[in-house]
Amino acid sequence: MTTDAYRPSPLARADCEATEDGWTLVFTRDLRHPPEKVWAALTEPGQLAAWAPYTADRDLAEPGDVTLTMIDDEKPEDMAAEVVRAEPPALLEHTFGTGLLRWELAATGTGTRLTLRHTVEDRDWIPKVAAGWHICLDVAEKLLDGRPIPPIRGAAAADFGWSELNDRYAQRFGMPSTGLPEHLKGESEES
Known part of the structure; x- marks a missing residue:
């Protein structure tokens, strides 16, 4: 299957919370698959x-050091990270650059309620992060459904509805949309 027919799913449940470390996106998605498969x-x-x-140099199911390789642009970049908590199949928490990703999985009948908490330093990043995870989780859901499409990452996401999602999430959070991140603008213009 290709990305040609991909269209973003409806907006997910999402909120923005102030924390002592910055701002946290709380992004919730209901998936049709059991927690073990999502895990x-x-x-x-x-x-x-x-x-x-990103990819990882090892399975993230155990706490400890890990190298995540960001592959959201044409220059993969290794990033030291740490799996802080791993409680299969319910909770995964790991560092992500200067932020933190916390994946919470709760069984819902035959499916899973996935709640992602992504902490960032700058509030302006919250809609951007929501739009990016929205597309990534659409692709993940197709993978889980057994109908995988190629990953949609980085500047390429602008061709698949990222800008519209960013605008809509910014509106939902009552903040201005600041558009494509600076480090991806040049790539988007080249494609």
């Missing part, structure tokens, strides 16, 4: 490479 997509390097903006 594997969040922790196994091969599955991460199929949907996330």
